[in-house]
Amino acid sequence: MKPIKFGAFLAPHHPIGENPILQYRRDLDLVEQLDQLGFDEFWCGEHHSTGWEVIPSPEMFLAAAGERTHRINLGTGVVSLPYHNPYHVAQRIVQLDHMTNGRAILGTGPGALASDAHMLGIDPMVLRDRQDEGIGVLRRLLAGERLTYECDWFNLYDAKLQLLPLRGEIPQAVASMVSPSGMTLAGKYGMGILSIGSMSTAGLAALPLQWSFAEESAAKHGHTMDRANWRVLMNWHIAETREQARAEAMQGLHRWHTEYTVGTLQRAGAESWDSAEETFDNLTGAGGVIIGTPDDLVKAIRDMSELAGGFGTVVGFINDFAHPEAISRSWDMVARYVLPEVNGMLDDYRESNKFVRENREYFDRAGQAILAKINENERAAEALHDAPTSASAIAAHSDHMQSNSTQSNTTPSEATS
DSSP, X not given: OOOOEEXXXXXXXXXXXSOHHXXXXXXXXXXXXXXXXXXXXXXXXXXXXXXXXXXXXXXXXXXXXXXHOSSOEEEESOEEGGGSOHHHHHHHHHHHHHHTTSOEEEEEESOSOHHHHHHTTOXXXXXXXXXXXXXXXXXXXXXXXXXXXXXXXXXXXXXOOSSOOTTSSOOEEEEEOXXXXXXXXXXXXXXXXXXXXXXXXXXXXXXXXXXXXXXXXXXXXXXXXXXXXXXXXXXXXXXXXXXXXXXHHHHHHHHIIIXXXXXXXXXXXXOOOSSHHXXXXXXXXXXXXXXXXXXXXXXXXXHXXXXXXXXXEEEEEOOOSSOHHHHHHHHHHIIIIIHHHHTTTTHHHHHHHHHHHHOGGGTTHHHHHHHHHHHHSHHHHHXXXXXXXXXXXXXXXXXXXXXXXXXXXXXXXXXTO
16 A cells, blocks of 8 residues: 655635734745655645635745755645636746746646635636636646637637646646536546545545546546545644643634634535634534644544545645644644654554564573673673672663663653553
8 A cells, every 4th residue: 555645735724913924934934844844745725815815826935935845746726727828827837847846736726715706707607617628728738739729718829838847747636625526627637636625524524425526537538547646635733632732723723713714705504603612622523623632633544544445645734723833843743743653654663662572582692691791701700799780680781771772652642641
């Protein structure tokens, strides 16, 4: 079984009230930290309204992130394709690919905010059809084709990119919420999937059905879907104990849900609660948000993978539930404890430790070997027998040192359980 990759997704969801310049800088600092911690992917989206989602150009943000990082792949999560001429989207992602030395990923979607579409004079009813049409043209351009194309929302005449992707091909993915649209498009074009709806209770339950939409569409169009290219979002905040995680994130979770999900988006079916305690208990109880220890997140990821039937990358949603320092610690703990546990990186360490502890008869001769060498030297042997310590104490000390060198590491949650 292939290891699960780990990524992060920045919408962003920043509460109104903080200096935007400092928010952008802190977001870039976090990308740099994620790169150093060994995360595989970073995604950021395109939004133009609400006051909370404040990156209008993901490519511009990712270009700045590319200068601060070395290995993490950088994805548009996502470009709202119906808002753009596909030629411009193709040119920007190719430029980003070259500026980041081949680390760009192109994620596209129909546009998540109806308020964005309204400002641009686009009927939300046409967004998904336009995304389908735009993807078809975009893929031809990225393949190096010269083409002429006319439709009711853009025109191209003898259009061809003068610079092609650095690696010959840029990985591509489509966003999927709860409707079959995103999965169907992924199957139609043989593309990857970024499942954003998995952060909701309904989205969680729908994951197996969603994948079946992709496979059916792929079979119809002569493609084969690969779960390695399926990215599933989760929302979390991690600390040493559940109590600490709750204390750090509860008020921020309440504000995000009350002011943004319910108050701003007015999302259908989203319920508001009077107290932060009620909000916390209801949202975490439904499974859409994981706030707890590394062990809690390990279990949640394994449960999600089993429910979905497997996926390639788990993508954590970057939230502002806690203070920036606590957020930074949370991502650090995910890299230190969750990533290796999920991928079995510690299994052989534990097996080696267990073998040494349970097979002491193989190692008892270590103390005897020390005594044998001491006794070979007359002065050393005399000093040993004249000293208050005995030969048995020497042997015991040797065993003690051997035992200390083979103690197993534990996560903070294991140490406090």
